[in-house]
Amino acid sequence: MGGADLIGKSVTRPDALDKVTGGRGYPVNVNLPGMLHGKLLRSPYAHARVRRIDTSEAQRLPGVKAILTARDVPQIPFCPVYFVPSDGETLIRDMLILGDHVRFAGQPVAAVAAISEAIAEAALALIDVDYEELPAVFDPEQAMADGAPQLHDGVARNIAKNPSFEFGDVEAGFAEADHIFEGVYQTQRVHTCYMEPRVCVIDCDRDGHFTVHSSMQHIFGLREKLAYALGIDESRVTVMKPPYIGGGFGGKLDMGYIEPLAALLSQKTRRPVRIEQTRYEDFICTTRNPIKMWLKTGVKADGTITARQAKSILDSGAHATHGAQVIMVHGLFGMTFPYRCPNKKWEGFTVYTNNIIGGGYRGYGAPQGCFAVESQIDEICEKLGLDPIEFRIRNALRKGDPHPFNPAWTLNSYGYEEALRRGAERIGWATRKPAGSSSGVRKRGIGVGTQGIWVSGCMGFPDIYEHTGAIVKLNRDGTADVATGTVDIGSGAITALSQIAAAELGIGVDKVRLVSASTDTVPFDAPTHASRVTYSSGLAIKAAAAEAKKRVFEIAAGLLEANPDDLEMIDAQVRVKGSPQSSLALTEVIRVAETPFIKDTLAGPRPSSPPQYKGTIMGSSSLAPPENPSPAAAMFAEVEVDTETGQVKVLRCVYAHDLGRLINPNGAEGQVEGGIQQGLGYALMENLVFDQDNGACLSADFLDYKMPTAVEMPRVIESIFVETNEPSGPFGAKSLSEQCVTVPAAAIAAAVYNAIGVRITELPITPERVLRALGKL
């Protein structure tokens, strides 16, 4: 294979062998000569002022090389979110590397570098901090009340952001409705649980240039945010691209405290400094924001939605960070876009509390909204006796409709209905029983959750990067080096992008290598997030490969005495279309390009080939995708609820998704299965728990933070990929990743309702909650 037939094939991951034999490419394994180890001293108080810090005893501990406190670091307020420009006008810059105002339990107040982790840790215990404790607030609604403790100067009622929008006339819409439904939905705080901890190794050289190794999801974002927080030019920072990282899922989309502190410790000691977070530190550095949602929907008797009004309160924790972005995505894509409805109104609040800060997590505000919206639709259908599949299709958008996010775009490929119908057929929707009708202690139910509108990247979002680029360079042996800033966060990006490059070039996928890169050597790339890599990076790599191929054809055309436009490349052979006997091996074309102009022969120097053929064959791109096509997802879950214990077991999942075009079936199924694992955890058990008196994290490790293991996973997960061939995408592809996490909670909640006839509107659906809902506690 070596051409377009590579698309849709489950080629082997090129990084698989390396990963299963130790994974030397993980940033956690970076080890530089003379490296020091950093540790952070964290506040035990959720809200406090640091009156005084005495580091003298710690300084005297043998092996300690440097200690930093607030007075040693730049006091430049920054926002750590990678994909928003640091100078964005609306950006909320409310963090300091180290400051004297502590706003959550676990916020660093000092950092130590020592010759070993143990010595650094021991030094922390010798630092004496005098805190003045301040009243704290952990509930966002309480934080919005009069008299609540204020977290940031000049932020009234702790409201960091208060977006709202209105389409049509909501009051008229409700007046038109035959039925009005209202509900309140609450989601919890969960962690992405990436396997590799956040880690960085930063080396400041004699010229004051920083070289950064990090486990983050965006090399250019880290360069920008680090330079901004340190108050230096971006060109003084080089971020190395890791071959891969041990998971991210959105949890590594912002600069942590460790990177600027490692940089400053390195600057002070002139030695590389490594900081690795413990699992506990990872748990308190990022989370999916909890959101409480009030949702009111007006419906006609036939099931047409006439109006929707919603309010969302997002607990942003101590700083705005992602919370200021999540609220927008949540309001638009989570609460508003998925169904046609002429009259919509929504208001959102991003609220400061003394909880940990929020971050990115697959779905970025959509899973919360999906849980509310889809749960209410299930309730509407139940009460009005409507079929949930037909209700959704009646109200859904259709192919050819204007894109709700940007009416200048059209839903050119849109397989929502097909996904829903094929999924329904596979799960056996027709055999679904009335809610609560199954007999016995263990009751079974089937439910569905969908998300009609989502993204393939961030094209069109205000103040969010989307452009991306690649360099494709052909080697004499017929292989292609592909350099891009896109970080593979475990999702198989390397594989899919290799397939796209190989398919465009017309060579085998084993001839393509994603090579090392850094912010110095490749064009800017937006982060690995927002389900964007296959679509956006795929387009950039395809464009760079096409440019390289164009150069191949220019040279080959001369050698074959043909027109470049008449050439094609298949299986590494350049051929005249329609005349396969007239062909040339790709390696021969490259040899012509790379050999010296004058060739020395036994008969003396002779010209080898014309000078215009000379030079490395390569192509490059740096571009923004033309659109932001929407995928569509429908998940069906079958559950069994033990009505004596409240335990919910997910027996089977069917997940149907319009991804435009399938690039790698195994990789796509992996994304679905991983997504369902995270979505199932969100639905049933995951919860970062904090002491409500002092804000301390009670989920220190996986003994207390529960996520589904193989045992809790359904025995059957079926993926259905609907291929609608997106015209703007690389080989017809659009996105997959995030919707797999967005829809499971809604589907499982609906299935639980179908099983027991009782609706749970607060996540996670723990056994205790189920039992209380059943009136048995």
Add this chain to the structure above:
Amino acid sequence: MALPELKEFCRPQSAAELSSVFETYADGALFVAGGTFVHGLEARGLLSGVQALVDLRRMGLDTVSADDRGWRVGATVNFTRLGKMPGIDAPAFGALRDALACPPPQIRNMATIGGSIAASVPFFDVPAALLALDAVVITGTGVASRELPLAGVYTGLFTNSLAPGEYISSVFVPRPAARTASAYLKLETNANDLALIGVAVRVTMDASRRISDPRVVLGGGLNATHIRSAAAEAVLKGATASEELFQRAAEAIGTEIKPMSDHRCSAEYRAAMGKVYVRRALQRAIDRLV
């Protein structure tokens, strides 16, 4: 670092060596075998005073022997080997088989019978099963040895009646009566959870379904230690097995438990589940005799 005082990892090979380690560190010594709970404790700051981890696995405590009275299992026999104990397929050992299936596979070659008892944690599964089987603990100190019923070991959460320097050398499991069955059931959130509830039961039942010598052991967070429910056992003793009887036995535990409330679930839920699990465990045991 949650073991800030740690100075040494010792692997004594004899009682004499062990005594000398203990003389050096006294209360600063923590005996371990598989060490599978060390992380869980240290991450919660519960091992801050430990100066020496003393690994007992080279003490020759890993033999299994059987005689007419029962089985004697060395303290450092791991869960995988315990699961292959001769005779364990009998209905009487159902609780032990059930309990051994609970810990995640990742630790079964490391976790030991002695360690699971000495840790004195009511959330562990294997000790609950051993209590239902009337296990006896044999301890040593290097100079002396004694036997005490397993039920006499626990004094509270993380505390026990072993003297400083005293370690478990083996566990004796008596041969059960004919027509005896046992079962263990655990309520957990995921497969590597500690028990929210753990219930082990044992019954001997004659041909007319009359129950004799019952055991009802309650673990998980139903109390600070594993306890036997005398009230539930009294309901069962001499009575005829039936669903209704098991329900009455389950109800009887209500006065004896002191369930904990924590971020994992409430005391109310634990109490309710204790009853459900007693009933279900009894049924599961009886089913093994039919």
